[in-house]
Amino acid sequence: MAACSIEDVLAKAEKDEAEKLKSITVNKELDLEFDIGNLLALDKNSINLREFKQQNKEDFLRSLARDNAQLLINEIWKHPSERVEDVIVVKLPDPTTPLPREKPAPKPRPPTKWEQFAKLKGIQKKKKTNLVWDEERVAKNEFNRLRNVARAQKIKVPGIGLAPSAKQSKAELSRAVSVAKTSTASVGKFQDHLPKEKTPKNTGKKRTFQPVIGDFANEKQKQLDLLKVMDSKKPRLEITKAVNKQMREEDAEAASKRRRVPGQKGRKRNMPAKGKRSGPSGKGKGKASKGRGRNPRMKQGNR
């Protein structure tokens, strides 16, 4: 009994379900083609001519449209829906029907002159992470910024001598004093000295000459040395200078090779002659040698 009733109930439920579905099912010979992205459906079935002729045309078209719309709605309802601000929306897939574009695809921007040049030279953009934090640079930038601000507001810009800082050190102050002192028309030549003032260190060096009359023994020795060198047959060799010269020549050769234009603009070189030192040049010290316009920084030979 009980089993039978259950079967009955099941059968009835099935029937109900079928009836419910009946209202939304449509039978077609060929399935419709859908493009849900465009809310589009194509019914490829041929239209029943007899019904079309017999029925009222409007009614027939409406029933055809209803069936197709029902199928499209069924298809749309299969897609996942969600609730957005109290409205149920269905997410649509991308349209599948191929339609022509309105305008051709955008062309890529032509490279700028710099980009062309960079490509030709193989220059790549440097990463900024390669940069290193530099405290001194920051300080200088800040100083320059303040100077710019000051210049913009037409405030008198402080010079290099006394930078604006909270507390100047002794060295900074003395430097400022020396700068101030030398900032006259006669480069500070006629400035008075303060009672306990020290001469500033590390300023520009002045040439000093030996007295015209003075240490005769020393002078005599110097002259003798000079004559000795002149008299000797062997040329004197300054090792430091020779090494430097050699190195420079090697560098120049390498550079000219790199330029890959051999012999076009290269100077003719007489190697052995270059190595020789001729005569008295650079051997004396003091007045004689300096008078010839030599660079005073040039090293003198060791004796």
Next chain:
Amino acid sequence: MARMDGVVKPKTKRSKRFLQNREAKLVENAKTAMILKGGNTSETVTHALKDVYALKKPNAVLYKKKNIMRPFEDPTSLEFFSKKSDCSLFLFGSHNKKRPNNLIFGRMFDSHVLDMFELGVDRFSSLKDIKSTKCAEGTKPMLLFAGELFHTDTEYTRLRSVLTDFFRGPTVSAVRLAGLEHVLHFTAQDGKIYMRSYRVKLKKSGCRTPRVELEEIGPAFDFVLRRTHLASDDLYKTAHRQPRGLKAKKKKNISHDTFGTKYGRLHMQKQNLDKLQTRKMKGLRKRKGGVKSGQTPPKKVINTQ
């Protein structure tokens, strides 16, 4: 905007933005339609144009003055208007003795005519003629095409493409279910194309999917296909070409099954089984002094012949 050697150079930021919007884009704007009148139009054509404008409204421009032109003979002025109003779809209405109540649906590519279809209006009832509640302006319609001609015949297939392009509205990613209330139905049957417009009423059906009932709202057209102008295969193909950046690159070795589970395929190097850590036992532990093996590994026999 200053015109210099055919290049329009914007003078203000606003005009620059305006011009940028008109430039070719990767993802394009929704196509807009211009609706024009010929030198002579009948009342039917005028009303028809107005009704199509109402259907298409946010994406359409209605030209109110007469423009004497014959698109099939000389499309240059049409192309000029297209460039001017940035419209790639057009509907041209005219009326003369040879072709009474004439509508030309067409589309452009790069402001040159791609396809044109001349449709004669046999019967027309406008939005006003049919008394019913209308759909809201700018509703995205559901497009339905019925009849095997739309599938088999080349001209009808192309006409379907043009009509889809014309009426589909903007591309959207999601749609409100209650907003699906407008149906445009095109039926091709015995040499005529019936265009009907319905409002959808969703009724309860007892299950999740509702039952659909339709109510006609107009406009309703019975069209006859007259002249056609189809684009050459070459141009048609060019117009369909999609730029490279539009499609996302397919990721290799990743797949999904029907339940949405993600599968990935990995390629691994062969495992070194000698170094595999097995169960630790006292007996297998290495001795400090090295193993004194009694057995020697089997020697290879070398054949010397």
